[in-house]
Amino acid sequence: xxxxxxxxxxxxxxxxxxxxxxxxxxxxxxxxxxxxxxxxxxxxxxxxxxxxxxxxxxxxxxxxxxxxxxxxxxxxxxxxxxxxxxxxxxxxxxxxxxxxxxxxxxxxxxxxxxxxxxxxxxxxxxxxxxxxxxxxxxxxxxxxxxxxxxxxxxxxxxxxxxxxxxxxxxxxxxxxxxxxxxxxxxxxxxxxxxxxxxxxxxxxxxxxxxxxxxxxxxxxxxxxxxxxxxxxxxxxxxxxxxxxxxxxxxxxxxxxxxxxxxxxxxxxxxxxxxxxxxxxxxxxxxxxxxxxxxxxxxxxxxxxxxxxxxxxxxxxxxxxxxxxxxxxxxxxxxxxxxxxxxxxxxxxxxxxxxxxxxxxxxxxxxxxxxxxxxxxxxxxxxxxxxxxxxxxxxxxxxxxxxxxxxxxxxxxxxxxxxxxxxxxxxxxxxxxxxxxxxxxxxxxxxxxxxxxxxxxxxxxxxxxxxxxxxxxxxxxxxxxxxxxxxxxxx
Numbered sequence: 001x002x003x004x005x006x007x008x009x010x011x012x013x014x015x016x017x018x019x020x021x022x023x024x025x026x027x028x029x030x031x032x033x034x035x036x037x038x039x040x041x042x043x044x045x046x047x048x049x050x051x052x053x054x055x056x057x058x059x060x061x062x063x064x065x066x067x068x069x070x071x072x073x074x075x076x077x078x079x080x081x082x083x084x085x086x087x088x089x090x091x092x093x094x095x096x097x098x099x100x101x102x103x104x105x106x107x108x109x110x111x112x113x114x115x116x117x118x119x120x121x122x123x124x125x126x127x128x129x130x131x132x133x134x135x136x137x138x139x140x141x142x143x144x145x146x147x148x149x150x151x152x153x154x155x156x157x158x159x160x161x162x163x164x165x166x167x168x169x170x171x172x173x174x175x176x177x178x179x180x181x182x183x184x185x186x187x188x189x190x191x192x193x194x195x196x197x198x199x200x201x202x203x204x205x206x207x208x209x210x211x212x213x214x215x216x217x218x219x220x221x222x223x224x225x226x227x228x229x230x231x232x233x234x235x236x237x238x239x240x241x242x243x244x245x246x247x248x249x250x251x252x253x254x255x256x257x258x259x260x261x262x263x264x265x266x267x268x269x270x271x272x273x274x275x276x277x278x279x280x281x282x283x284x285x286x287x288x289x290x291x292x293x294x295x296x297x298x299x300x301x302x303x304x305x306x307x308x309x310x311x312x313x314x315x316x317x318x319x320x321x322x323x324x325x326x327x328x329x330x331x332x333x334x335x336x337x338x339x340x341x342x343x344x345x346x347x348x349x350x351x352x353x354x355x356x357x358x359x360x361x362x363x364x365x366x367x368x369x370x371x372x373x374x375x376x377x378x379x380x381x382x383x384x385x386x387x388x389x390x391x392x393x394x395x396x397x398x399x400x401x402x403x404x405x406x407x408x409x410x411x412x413x414x415x416x417x418x419x420x421x422x423x424x425x426x427x428x429x430x431x432x433x434x435x436x437x438x439x440x441x442x443x444x445x446x447x448x449x450x451x452x453x454x455x456x457x458x459x460x461x462x463x464x465x466x467x468x469x470x471x472x473x474x475x476x477x478x479x480x481x482x483x484x485x486x487x488x489x490x
Contacts, residue, residue: 030214030216031214038371057184059161096180106165114168183200258456272329281322302453312440332363332379337366338366374408400420422435
């Protein structure tokens, strides 16, 4: 009864709004999400809502600064061997889980080893690790199979989180998990699609400025913007809002570059995309620039799969496909219906392809259904934004490795596998970049994606919000420890 009343109360607060008489420190920070997390287990995380919550409730050994520098988290300090294959971490003795238990080396070993297990869908990110061991209660050694330049970015990512070993295997742990992050779950109302987080009073680093955060899943972008306009939400940072959108007239805008690529993904295990000539012709049939200019004119053109600002990105078009083999087979492109102007985009995409002889239907669906179908490789094709967990082309290129469980294209190409495998062992910057471009050129040759654009961050917050900083790695890495309401602002 207590939890029910608490969930009902916060559902009402979200929709009715919070009284202007409340002081800033008492206000609930309300975020409009396109979906709630589908898991609280880091080894199963593969979508933005889950990864964002991971950064709220868990900590890793290290974390990213807004400029993507590596900062201390649970690890107070670290050292790397001369050959780059051994990293020794000294833990912060003040690190505690949200129930007050100390974070010890055994928790680190357990959590990182679990990420490398066969049950982990992200194990491909951690395949450079040979083993993790605890040398004492507060010292952990990570031994790498090879010197691996992106390793600290991987350890700062949203899945490299530390869990309390003695609780994880208990029944129901992931229904309301314990972490060591700045916020903890207070209540979950699945019927209202609301999660409330409260400040972790045992947090060992900076004191979060917000007392509570409320997530509410809303059905589409226009509904989210209506909530913002009516003062019932404080944060639309999860929505790809255009720079000129009228919603910015009644709130703050935080803008910046973003390491993401919007794509139409082609699944090679589904007909007709098992044929490379069909894939190339399909790519040639779509005018990416017209799509970008019509719907996201402030975004950067996508001349390749790798976002602007990352080694391996391109600044000019080099793909020049021709329409050689058009298939009459029915093709469905899964598309998120919550995006603003989704029906206009559907009409545009269908017209682009069908005017050239294809039989394409854009199938609008909820984020939940889209993410499920993507994860289970159910679709022939889909439109999604591919974001990065760490700022290295290595992350995105691994998605096409044959053995990777997250290989959405289903491609199995020995030459591509060989190049990806070679690049991970190279420490020389120029030689590594050459391997990146070799892999990227191979992706272009295989025609696995239609690269639409590289978006820009345009975060909307209500006028009283301060401390919001744009992150190159998407909203997943917004540091909500620093966000607050201006005192006295109504």
